[in-house]
Amino acid sequence: MESATTALRLAGTAGDVRQQAWAHAYLGWLRDTVDDLPAAADHYHRAAKLFTEADDVNGYLQVSCGMIRVLRGAGRAQAAVETCRGIMDTLADARHRDRIPPNVREFTALSAVYSVSFVHLGEGRWEEAVDALRSIHGQFDDRGWHKQAGKVHLHLAHALARLGERAEAAAEYQAVLTLESRVPEDVRDEAHTGLTALTTGRPVPLIRFVQ
Known part of the structure; x- marks a missing residue:
């Protein structure tokens, strides 16, 4: 300073x-x-x-x-x-x-x-969030920036789930899980929780969106 x-x-x-x-x-x-x-x-x-x-x-x-x-x-x-x-x-x-x-x-x-x-x-502006995240979808993956890529998939999944797009949301949660240890454990845990909620017909819990 x-x-x-x-x-x-x-x-x-x-x-x-x-x-x-x-x-x-x-x-x-x-x-x-x-x-x-x-x-x-x-x-x-x-x-x-x-x-x-x-x-x-x-x-x-x-x-x-x-x-x-x-x-x-x-x-x-x-x-x-x-x-x-x-x-x-x-x-x-x-x-x-x-x-x-x-x-x-x-x-x-x-x-x-x-x-x-x-x-x-x-x-909580889910449509705007989906538009933003779709526009950069895959770009972090292409650069090998796995943490950011995982968060794009995770957050897109959450926003889609809030909009009722459950099938696409499930695919995005699964995309996080396929990254395995390349993304932080908490990101994987949140993806697993969200995917489980979708497959069992329960509401997807809200998460804290941390950059």
Whole structure:
């Protein structure tokens, strides 16, 4: 915190807007690590504004992805959704087509949608959650990121079950179980509980959606 605060002061003295943005980005990340979410959100917001002023689209995208999770944790669900929309609008903007490397573009969209899915899940907006999770379905699997892949399958299953789509929900629970030890035990346990509930005709219990 001391180093990042010093960096912010020096960048301000030098009049370097881009480095001020990065200093706020790191301050936001550091506040996030100690669960000071309102302060983290404020630093991320300042960073996003400064990156926009500096015309640094890649910096803006990076800090905005982090902002979704922090805003959700701070109880600002609508702001988190709006931040995700801003990211997607930026990615779709023709002015940035050649300024955002393909791998950055792809990963940014994946990260933003994954993060905002937790907002929809936490608010009980099951249709929005299903739309978000279906749009990234299989993308973590393809990268070998098994923990995130397992959560996409698990959370999609829960949302589908809430909407009465029991057959598809069961398939998603089963997809978690096929990952076996590649996903955390609690994720497997929740998938097993959900699948058992479906097969025995009982309601699927709600879970705590943790990113």
